[in-house]
Amino acid sequence: MHTFTVMNTNYDYQRIGAGFAGICMGIKLKQAGFNNFVILERNQQLGGTWYNNHYPGAACDVQSHLYSFSFEPKTDWSRMFGPQKEILQYMEHCCEKYGLTKHFKYNTTVNGATFDDASALWTVSDTNGNTYTAKAVISCSGGLSQPALPNIKGLDTFKGKMFHSAKWDNSYNLKGKTVAVIGTGASAIQIVPAIAPDVKSLLLFQRTPPWIMPKPDREMSSFEKKIFSALPFMQKLFRGWLYWAHELTAMGFVTRPGILKFAQRLSIKHLNKNISDPTLREKLTPKYTMGCKRILISNDYYPALKRNNVQVITEHITEVNEAGVVTNAGTQYAVDAIVLATGFHAADGILAFDIKGKNGVDLNETWRDGAEAYLGTTVAGFPNMFLVVGPNTGLGHSSMILMIEAQVQYIMEAIKAMKNNNWKYVDLKPEAQKQFNTQLQQQLAKTVWQTGGCVSWYQNKSGKNVTLWPSYTFTFKKQTEKFEADKYEVV
Ligand code: NAP
DSSP: OOEEEEEOSSEEEEEEEOSHHHHHHHHHHHHTTOOOEEEEESSSSSOTHHHHOOOTTOBOSSOTTTSSOTTSOOTTOSBSSOBHHHHHHHHHHHHHHTTOGGGEEOSOOEEEEEEETTTTEEEEEETTSOEEEEEEEEEOOOSSOSBOOOOOTTGGGOOSEEEEGGGOOTTSOOTTOEEEEEOOSTTHHHHHHHHTTTSSEEEEEOSSOOOEEOOOOOBOOHHHHHHHHHOHHHHHHHHHHHHHHHHHHHHHHHTOHHHHHHHHHHHHHHHHHHOOOHHHHHHTOOOSOTTSSOOEEOSSHHHHHTSTTEEEEOSOEEEEOSSEEEETTOOEEEOSEEEEOOOBOOSSOSOSSEEEOGGGOBHHHHTTTOOOOBTTTBOTTOTTEEESSOTTOBOSSSOHHHHHHHHHHHHHHHHHHHHHHTOSOEEEOHHHHHHHHHHHHHHHHTSHHHHSSOOOTTBOTTSOBOSBOOSOHHHHHHHTSSOOGGGEEEO
């Protein structure tokens, strides 16, 4: 997903990306009376990650009543965990309802944003050759928007069909084909059960087995939908219950590892209940501490692996050639298609475009050793530039929409302060950024993400965790409630 919101002088404000972050930002701008903005989106449609990830089986892994805007409850979610199409429809509904549709500029890939010191304006450029001048720029381009292709020798020599999970080719029919799926993360565990009944043979290449918990999914009853519609406070109560249940699990990640030990036992029970073959069970048993990588939830993944036409391969892939996949056991696996469920560039290269701040300083260069921001939202030396889902705002335990709403609240406070005080720009003080990040990394060092004995997309190449918020969502919300002008150089 790529949303750049540009608030302009043409546009006062500019925003990049039309996923949940971009949509939330747009709604809040409009509600506060700011209408002079454009949302630049590289896709032909809104939705961001929920537009890109339309692979078979795609659905939310956080309950939809929590994975939705607090200000726009949907009473009739079909299931506890809404499927991708329904989430996309919800996002479309929000844009229609809040009059956002006219602000989108689709098929627009941002390739740079530059701050001009003299005028204190940003110029954003796109690959179509257009430029947009704006007083402020808000990147809502998402943490999981750049598919990561595996670094496997000969990948480009494969003669069959190959695509990444986030670029699913609906025109290719997998029916009756021999298909290799590489990866066993959150995407793969949804894809495998969805395609296994159709394909002739499915070869699942697993490098690291994930921890998997049962998914408390079910259809929402018509009674529940009626109650939520007639008595909105009942839905609020339900959301509140979901919220606190998720916050409780955060304790396991950051302060009380004992909680995860208990969950680990439940996960093993889930595995043992579903898989009786000792060899397969052993293959699927994780060797790192639960929580170090994202904990997955599924009821149909293990059963799918027991199918006669599914094989879990734990040999290391050494090469891909014209015919398929070769492993370190010297085996050639001939396949018709390869699905790369190999994740995203989340920690390395957070932004896919150049951003140049004061004195031409390059943001990607500044972030070479790891991205840093203040509250994941502002960066010293980049005046009037805001990030939604910036560094260390990801969650291992709850709905990202909570973090998005908190960040948008903070940005709105900043924008309102700028307008009310007639400030030209606000620029985070370097010492504020440093102090915040020193503390953040100290907190992170104690978490299971850093101590759990795994390699995950949460960390960059040097092992620094640049993606996750090491605490509860309510502490983040508290810190983002007000814009603290004293932490900024105000011009
Ligand atoms: P991921 O969790 O990063 O998983 C990538 C998988 O590919 C891992 O199993 C990884 O193995 C494997 N892999 C990568 N390079 C490989 C190579 N060269 N050879 C063999 N295997 C390789 O990616 P993802 O499944 O797309 O999920 C990413 C994130 O997106 C999730 O954690 C979640 O936050 C989000 N997501 C959410 C949903 C949802 O809400 N429903 C669905 C999908 C994704 P290793 O583990 O050994 O590295």
